[in-house]
Amino acid sequence: MIVVKAGGRTLMNNMKNIVKDIAKRNDVIFVHGGGDLVDEWEKRMGMEPQFKVSASGIKFRYTDEKELEVFVAVLGGLLNKKIVSMISAEGGRAAGITGADGPTVIAERKKKVIVREKVGEREVKRVIPGGLTGKIKEVRPELLRTLLDMGITPVVAPIALGTEGELLNVNGDQMAAEIAKAVKAEYLVLLTDVPGVLIDGEVVREIKSSEAEDFAKRVGPGMNIKIIMAGRVAKEGTKVIICDGTKESPLSCIKKGEGTWIV
Numbered sequence: 497m498i499v500v501k502a503g504g505r506t507l508m509n510n511m512k513n514i515v516k517d518i519a520k521r522n523d524v525i526f527v528h529g530g531g532d533l534v535d536e537w538e539k540r541m542g543m544e545p546q547f548k549v550s551a552s553g554i555k556f557r558y559t560d561e562k563e564l565e566v567f568v569a570v571l572g573g574l575l576n577k578k579i580v581s582m583i584s585a586e587g588g589r590a591a592g593i594t595g596a597d598g599p600t601v602i603a604e605r606k607k608k609v610i611v612r613e614k615v616g617e618r619e620v621k622r623v624i625p626g627g628l629t630g631k632i633k634e635v636r637p638e639l640l641r642t643l644l645d646m647g648i649t650p651v652v653a654p655i656a657l658g659t660e661g662e663l664l665n666v667n668g669d670q671m672a673a674e675i676a677k678a679v680k681a682e683y684l685v686l687l688t689d690v691p692g693v694l695i696d697g698e699v700v701r702e703i704k705s706s707e708a709e710d711f712a713k714r715v716g717p718g719m720n721i722k723i724i725m726a727g728r729v730a731k732e733g734t735k736v737i738i739c740d741g742t743k744e745s746p747l748s749c750i751k752k753g754e755g756t757w758i759v
């Protein structure tokens with residue numbers, strides 16, 4: 497089994513090629529991001545997306561109740577179903593779910609988060625309410641397995657069921673990583689809009705899981721969380737590949753050994 501995650505921008509620009517590669521296989525669990533599309537819809541509805549930086553330097557979307565509604569409608573609805581329809585158009589079979597279906601992904605609402613903020617020139621840390629964002633606690637892979645056994649590709653939106661029965665926004669990279677761990681996937685492929693982890697303009701070929709936390713400190717937002725999650729998954733025996741999702745055959749990075757491999 498392999499878990500593939502594609503980010504929003506990558507998907508919007510190269511959905512056809514990504515979906516084509518997925519439709520060819522029958523062992524893929526596909527997790528999608530789509531933050532950019534949520535931003536677009538929030539703006540259409542007169543809302544302004546909010547982003548914060550956690551104390552550990554991870555940029556994240558701040559989700560209040562209204563924003564969660566848009567998040568679920570756009571990612572769990574529109575984008576999820578668009579991907580399902582495109583897999584079908586390529587001759588595959590797919591079913592779109594969120595982590596709340598099953599339930600498959602259970603998360604705990606972050607009650608409070610510590611964020612870094614700029615006050616003038618100074619950077620300060622502040623505690624704010626966590627909003628409707630969850631930290632994943634448990635993955636129950638039964639529904640994913642059942643779908644795969646039936647020859648149907650699960651397409652999973654990054655929404656979890658909270659421990660109090662609420663819907664929560666979760667990070668797509670974290671979701672893919674936790675699913676990969678739960679199903680003991682052979683590979684976790686993170687398709688993004690860069691050719692891999694870049695240090696001084698060069699793609700890093702390999703990162704040992706023991707070095708991941710240190711590497712994460714040397715890269716910017718977006719990439720740092722991938723490396724942290726990748727390190728944790730690789731420690732459990734899943735090979736993680738961060739590679740270019742904008743190519744004609746994005747999943748060929750597995751065979752070709754392209755991108756950054758975290759092992």
Ligand SMILES: Nc1ncnc2c1ncn2[C@@H]1O[C@H](COP(=O)(O)OP(=O)(O)OP(=O)(O)O)[C@@H](O)[C@H]1O
Pocket residue numbers: 502503504505506528529530531532668669687688689690692693694695714715716717718719720
């Ligand atoms: N050292 C680095 N090497 C490669 N990319 C980096 C580095 N530092 C920061 N980045 C940024 O990380 C981005 C990828 O993460 P980002 O969160 O933007 O996309 P994604 O995770 O693929 O999509 P989404 O967040 O919508 O799921 C790249 O576009 C790049 O700008």
Ligand SMILES: [Mg+2]
Pocket residue numbers: 503529669718
């Ligand atoms: Mg991202």
